[in-house]
Amino acid sequence: MEIRRRKNQIEISELDPFLAELLRQIPVCTKTEGAPAAEQRIFSPPINGKDTELCAEWKMYVEPELRRLFETATQTVGADLEQLNGNEKSLSNRTLRIPTKHADAWLSALNQARLVIATKNNFTELELNDHLRSPIGSRRDLSLFQVNFYGFLQEFILREMD
Amino acid sequence: MSAEPLTVAVVASLIREIVLPNAAAPSTIGAPTIEEETHTKEALDVPWQVVVHNDPVNLMSYVTMVFQRVFGYPRDKAEKHMLEVHHKGRSILWSGMREPAELYVQQLHGYLLLATIEKVS
Numbered sequence: 001m002e003i004r005r006r007k008n009q010i011e012i013s014e015l016d017p018f019l020a021e022l023l024r025q026i027p028v029c030t031k032t033e034g035a036p037a038a039e040q041r042i043f044s045p046p047i048n049g050k051d052t053e054l055c056a057e058w059k060m061y062v063e064p065e066l067r068r069l070f071e072t073a074t075q076t077v078g079a080d081l082e083q084l085n086g087n088e089k090s091l092s093n094r095t096l097r098i099p100t101k102h103a104d105a106w107l108s109a110l111n112q113a114r115l116v117i118a119t120k121n122n123f124t125e126l127e128l129n130d131h132l133r134s135p136i137g138s139r140r141d142l143s144l145f146q147v148n149f150y151g152f153l154q155e156f157i158l159r160e161m162d
Numbered sequence: 163m164s165a166e167p168l169t170v171a172v173v174a175s176l177i178r179e180i181v182l183p184n185a186a187a188p189s190t191i192g193a194p195t196i197e198e199e200t201h202t203k204e205a206l207d208v209p210w211q212v213v214v215h216n217d218p219v220n221l222m223s224y225v226t227m228v229f230q231r232v233f234g235y236p237r238d239k240a241e242k243h244m245l246e247v248h249h250k251g252r253s254i255l256w257s258g259m260r261e262p263a264e265l266y267v268q269q270l271h272g273y274l275l276l277a278t279i280e281k282v283s
Binding site: 042043045047062065066069107112114115118123124129147155161 | 272277
């Protein structure tokens with residue numbers, strides 16, 4: 001896989017089918033349905049303790065706004081990822097071009113996905129920082145790899161926006 | 163030149179001239195209204211603080227960028243706060259009135275950071 005900035009685009013080329021599939025999974029991975037802990041992490045309370053009035057107002061007025069914000073970002077990323085659709089069974093490498101104006105949407109969607117995956121798997125800080133972990137051998141390892149791969153993309157996008 | 167001796171009568175006359183220049187004329191000014199100073203509920207609530215809590219998933223570079231964007235901090239100040247979050251588990255990013263504090267927390271949640279408002283103890 002190669003990743004580079006080309007004018008107003010971030011180009012990810014030589015994407016093998018495995019990494020392309022991980023990218024295609026970003027929108028699905030942002031979903032918190034059926035995972036209360038992940039939902040709680042994405043929509044965290046605005047105050048510690050028992051300010052029930054503020055928390056109730058937050059749920060009523062702020063959360064729907066945040067939900068819209070996150071969904072819009074995910075939809076933008078989903079639309080960009082359509083470049084990877086078609087000929088699903090092909091083993092040939094692909095290229096994905098992300099317009100730089102979509103960078104914020106990508107940062108948001110990647111972050112949502114990383115947080116949801118990490119919360120669902122209950123990854124510890126030690127695991128998340130273990131970059132020398134052995135190759136993928138279980139579903140949990142795959143999820144950790146996914147979190148790190150999305151983090152790598154985030155880092156690249158951030159560097160290009162600097 | 164000899165100065166007029168400072169007697170009680172002279173002082174009283176001077177005071178009348180300075181403080182009540184038209185003392186001879188009948189006064190039409192009513193008694194002054196004494197306004198009681200009041201504080202709004204918000205002012206009494208000051209100060210609140212915006213606290214960002216550690217989160218092992220969010221990238222350090224990402225958190226720095228968010229602090230720069232939301233608070234307009236220069237990079238070195240944003241990095242200082244990011245490192246404080248990382249090492250101490252939390253950092254106070256801003257303090258002031260409750261309403262803007264809530265707005266900052268809303269923005270930080272928009273970037274998926276763990277942020278809360280707290281009343282300064």
